[in-house]
Amino acid sequence: MNAPSSRGVVWLGSPAFPDAAREALKDTRLRANLKRATSTIRDKRLAVASELDDWEALRDAAAAIKKCTARHLDHYLVELEASVTAAGGTVHWACDAAEANRIVTELVRATGESEVVKIKSMATQEIGLNEHLAEAGITAYETDLAELIVQLGDDRPSHILVPAIHRNRTEVRDLFAAEMGHWGQPAPEGLTDEPADLAEAARRHLREKFLTAKVAVSGANFAVADTGTVVVVESEGNGRMCLTLPDTLITVMGIEKVVPTWSDLEVFLQLLPRSSTGERMNPYTSTWTGTTEGDGPSAFHLVLLDNGRTDTLADTVGRQVLGCIRCSACLNVCPVFERTGGHAYGSVYPGPIGAVLTPQLIGVENAATLPFASTLCGACYDACPVKINIPEVLAHLRAEAVEAKNGHTAEALAMRAAGKVLDSPRLLAAAQKAASLGGRALARRGTIGRLPGPMHGWSDTRDTPAPPAESFRTWWRKNRENKEGEQS
Amino acid sequence: MRIALFITCFNDTMFPGTGRAVVSVLERLGHTVEFPQEQTCCGQMHFNTGYRPDAVPLVARFARTFAGYDAVVTPSASCAGMARENHPLLAADYGHAQLQQQVADVVPRVHEFTEFLTDVLGVTDVGASFPHRVSYHPTCHSLRGLRLGDRPLELLRAVKGIDLVDLPDADSCCGFGGTFAVKNADTSAAMLADKADGVLSTRAEVLCAADNSCLMHIGGGLSRRGSSVRAMHLAEILAATEGGTP
Amino acid sequence: MSSRDAVLGRIRTALADVPSGEAPEDVPVPRAYLRSHLEPGQDPVALFAERVADYRATVTRTDRARLAAAVAAALTRRGARRLALPAGFPSELLPSGSWEWHPEPLNVPALNALDGTVTLAAAGIAVTGTIVLDAGPGQGRRALSLVPDYHLCIVRAEQIAPDVPDALARLDPTRPLTFISGPSATSDIELDRVEGVHGPRTLDVIIVGPTRLEHP
Structure with missing residues (x-):
C-alpha cells in the first residue's frame, strides 16, 4: 500500500x-x-x-x-x-x-x-x-x-x-x-x-x-x-x-x-x-x-x-466510479458546485465526481469532508452518461468516513442516542414532549430565531417553527383510537 | 384495503397537521386509515449521515410495524425513497435472512402520498378547494428519487379555485439535504437564497411540496426574510375544502 | 517485482468478488441503442450538409463534373492561393488558375507558410456532421489538414455514413484517424463556443454527387 x-x-x-x-x-x-x-x-x-x-x-x-x-x-x-x-x-x-x-x-x-x-x-x-x-x-x-x-x-x-x-x-x-x-x-x-x-x-x-x-x-x-x-x-x-x-x-x-x-x-x-x-x-x-x-x-x-x-476497484460499491469518462456533466448540474466552484474541493477532481473519486484514490480518511459535500439531490446521477450512481457512492463513503473515526466523536454519540430514542415509541413520545416544551419556550410568536451553539449554522439564515403542542401520535390517540375501538 | 399511515418521526414531532390532512383526504375518499403506534422513524438521518448500523434497528422496526398492511402511505417523498431504496440494502448488509424477507415484503407496499392517490387509488380530484396563489417545489426525492413527475401537479390542478404558478428553476435543489444544512450551512444557505428568490418571484401566497423537511428549510428562509409566503405540505392543500382547512 | 506485476496483482486481489469462472463475455452488455438516428426515409447526405453547416463550416453540394469549378470557387472565396497538395490527390480535380500547389513532402515550417490545404476524406457521419480523415490517398499526413489555417475537404456522398456506429465500422483503426466536426473551436471562456483556435479556423466542405444538387 x-x-x-x-x-x-x-x-x-x-x-x-x-x-x-x-x-x-x-x-x-x-x-x-x-x-x-x-x-x-x-x-x-x-x-x-x-x-x-x-x-x-x-x-x-x-x-x-x-x-x-x-x-x-x-x-x-x-x-x-x-x-x-x-x-x-x-x-x-x-x-x-x-x-x-x-x-x-x-x-x-x-x-x-x-x-x-x-x-x-x-x-x-x-x-x-x-x-x-x-x-x-x-x-x-x-x-x-x-x-x-x-x-x-x-x-x-x-x-x-x-x-x-x-x-x-x-x-x-x-x-x-x-x-x-x-x-x-x-x-x-x-x-x-x-x-x-x-x-x-x-x-x-x-x-x-x-x-x-x-x-x-x-x-x-x-x-x-x-x-x-x-x-x-x-x-x-x-x-x-x-x-x-x-x-x-x-x-x-x-x-x-x-x-x-x-x-x-x-x-x-x-x-x-x-x-x-x-x-x-x-x-x-x-x-x-x-x-x-x-x-x-x-x-x-x-x-x-x-x-x-486498484484500491477503488477493490470496493464493490465504489468501483463504478472508475467508469467515469471525465465529461463533467455532473459538475455542471451540481447545485453545490455551482455555488462553491471547484477549488473548494481541494482536489484536481472537483464536483460530484471528485467527491466520490478523491476519497477513494487517497483514502477516505484523507478527504473525510468530501462525501458530505452534497445534498444527495441526484442531479449528477441523472446527468451521468455512464450512469454512475454518485449519491449511492456518496452515502457509502459517508459510512466509511464515519467508520474511520471509530465512533469517537460527539456526532457519533448523538447519533447513537438518537437511534435509541427513535427505536422506542415511548422514548420518542417523551422526547417530543420535551422538544415541544423546550422549543415553545425558545419561540417568539411561534417561530424560533437565531440560536447559539451547534445549531447556529442552521438558525443564522432560517426561522424554525415552534414545535406544536401535541404530536401527531398524541392527536391520534385522542381523536381516532377510540373511534377505531368502537368500529371493531 | 388496509391502509397504514407512516407519519415519519419528523412530521409526527413538528408537523402533525400534515398527518391530519392525509387522514382527512383518505377518509373523505372513503378509506379507513390506521396508525400503528409502534412506528417511529425510517432511519434516513442515520443512513445519510453515515451511521448505517444505527439505522438497522429502525429498519427492522419499520418492517415489523407495517407487516400485514396492504398499503403504507407516507407524506414524505424522502422517507418513502429511504424505505424503498435503502431498507433492502441495509437488510442485506446487516440483517439476517428473516429481516431481508420482512423488508422485501413491506417495501413494495410503501407509497408516497401523491403516488398513492394517483397510482393506487386512481384519483386526481380529491374534492379540495383552495382559492389561493400556489407554487409547487418538486423536492429532489420527489423528482429524481421517486420520479413522481407530474402526479403532484395533476392533483393540485384539480383543486377548486387554486391559482397554480410555475416556480422558476423548480428542479434545482433547495439546499436542505438533511445534515448537509448543518455540516455545510453556508453552501446550504446560498442554495436556499436562490430558491427563496425564485419563490418570491412567483408572488405566490403558498409554497407547497411533498416533503416538510425541505419546506421547513425554505419556509424558514422566507420567514427570516420577512416574507409572508406560507410553506404548506401539499396534503394540507388537498385536505382543504370550501368549509376551510381541517 | 515489476510494477507491471504489482499493478496486475493488485487488480486481481481487488477483483476477489468476481467468480473465477467468469469470462469477459459473460458480462451482459445491452445494445438496445440505435445503429442510426436517421429518420426513416431521411437523406443522410442532406442531413450531413445541414449538420456540418451547424458548426459554421461552409457546405457546398455539387457533382463530379462541376467539382473542379466548386473547388476553384471555394478557394477564390477564401482568397487561398498557396495550397498544400496531399499525395494521391486526383490531378483532374485541380482547377486551372493562378493557384500554387505545393505537393508533399512538406515540412512543418513549409506548411505553416501556406494558406490552406485541399483534401479528400475517408468517411463522413451524417448525424454528427463529422468528416473523418485516415491519411489515405488524397488526404496527406495529419499535419496537412492541421497547420494551414484553411481546410477544404471533399467528401463523396457515398462515403457518408448515417451515424457513428456505421462510420466506425467503415474505418480502419490501425490508421491514424482524425474526426473533424467543424472548424477549430473552444468553449473555454465562460463555456461559450467560439470558432478558431489552433486548428484551421475556416473549414469548407464540398459534397460530391450523386443527387439533389443545390442548383440543378
Missing part, C-alpha cells in the same frame, strides 16, 4: 470542504461566473441529449461496457499492452504518481529536450507532472486554452473540462496582457475581452511552441484493448498539434480508461461530446495505433497509471 502523499490528487494544505466553501461563497464574481457558465452548458447538454431518443439505451450500454471492463481489467490491460507493443508503441506501468513522474521525466531526458508541449490531461494533473518536470529542469507548456489560463495565472484548475471556469473574459484578457510575454509571444496590443480575440491571442502565443516542440505529453480519453488504439477528444486543435508534430509522444492514462473493442467507441463517442460540451460531436477526435511511418511521432510511450485505482 502506498502512502497517500505519494499519490498527488489533492492540494496539500487545502482546508476542509465546509471551510473552503465558506470562503468561496464570499466571492460574488466567482458565483456570477459559475452561474453563467453552468447554466449555458446545462441548456446545451439537455438540447443535444434529447435529440437522441435512445439516450437511456446508450447510457445502459456505456455503464455495462465499463462494468465489464472493470471486472476484467487485468485481461484488458494485458491485451492493450500487447496490441500497443505490436503497433510500435512502448508500454510502461506505474504504481503511483511518483513512479509515473519518474518514468515520464526519464523519457523526456532521453530525448535530450528540456521543453514539452502538453494536451490537457486529468491524469497528469493528478500526479503533479508539470511541477515534477519543473524540478527536473523541464518546462511543460499547457496548450489547452483553459489550462493556459490556469498556467499563466499560476492558478489551480476548478473544473474538469473547463479548468478556468472560475475566470470571466475580462479576467482572462487582463491575465493574457500581463503574463503571455513572460512565457513567449506576448498578447497583442489593445487585446479586447471578446472570446474570439482571446482565442486568437492564444493561437499566436502557442504557434511557435507547436512548430518547434520535439516532445508532447498527453492523456487519453480511451484506449482500445483489441486494437491498441488510443483516443483523444478535444476542441481546439492543440491536441492534434501535440499528437502530430513532435517526434516523441508520451501518453499517461489511468488504467480504467481501457475499453474492450473498437466498436465500443460507438457508444462513448455519442455520449461524451453531448454530455461535456453539449455538442453533437466535438471539433476534433484523434485516434492513433502505435506509430505510423511518415505520419506523426516516431516514438510512442503509453504509461499505465494505477495511483489508487
